[in-house]
Amino acid sequence: MKQQLTVAMTGASGAPYGLRLIECLLRQQQQVMLLISSAARVVLATEENIxxxxxxxxxxxxxxxxxxxxxxxxxxxxLQVFGKEDWFSPVASGSAAPKQMIVCPCSTSTLSAIATGSSNTLIERAADVVIKERGQLILVPRETPLSTIHLQNMLQLSQLGVTLMPAAPGFYHQPQSIADLVDFMVARILDHLGLEHQLMNRWGYAKELS
Structure with a gap:
């Protein structure tokens, strides 16, 4: 296995993004430490019948x-799933946690908890560890419209070096399906993780737009 990454799925709509990201990481032989909130399980059942x-x-x-x-x-x-209060898991400690973590999708509740350093669940603690250890934290919020509270939390996290990557797929690659839109976002996440992929054509290499 190549490297360890922490992936968290929370209660925002967008389960297909998280599942596709995990699939791509596994295909590249990355080791995935997966954290799934209770609300995310509801979303998985609703959106993916899982x-x-x-x-x-x-x-x-x-x-x-x-x-x-x-x-x-x-x-x-x-691939290993950890419970929300598994405080003895590697992701809970700066001495053992992976240096890269992605929360996809990221609910605004989780966003707020991470911004305030509450660390009441393993997801929040894992994110706090990555921030304090100066690692790479990517959050993929899926909410609209965004309130001033959401924007203030995002600004605070951005100033700490966290990457905010809202689930807002582009269309210049001429998507033909929902899967193409999902792949757009997953491709951008993989780009920021420094992982190669062929999920979509890059700007300037796409078909000429009519």
Whole structure:
């Protein structure tokens, strides 16, 4: 396995973004430490009809099967789900946590908690660890319209070096499906992680626009 990354999914709409990101990371043999909030499980069931167990071990087995059926070859321990209060997991400590973390999708509630350093759940603590250790934290909020509170929280995080990447796919690559729009966002995330991909044509290489 190449490197460790922390991926968190929270209760904002946009489960397809998170699932596609994890799929791409697994296909590149990255090790994924996955954190899923209770609200994210509701979203997964609503948007993707995935009824994920609240138990981390069972959830891990479910997702390994899900991504294996998509064609991913997953090594033992490559994908691991942690519970929301698993304080002994590697992501909870600066001495062991991966230096890169993506929250996709990121609810405005999670955004607020990270901005204030509340650390009441493992997702919030993991994000706090990445910030304090000067790692790379990418948040993919999905909300509209944005209130002044949301914008202030985003500004505060941006000033701390966090990358705010709203789920706002472009259209210059002439998407033909929802999957193309999902891939646009996942491609931008992979770009910021420094990982190669061929999910979409880059600007200047797309077909000539009519």
């Amino acid at each position: 009824k994920l167990s609240a138990g981390p071990d069972q959830a891990t087995r479910q997702l390994v099967q899900y991504f294996t059926e998509l064609g991913c070859q997953i090594a033992e321990g490559q």
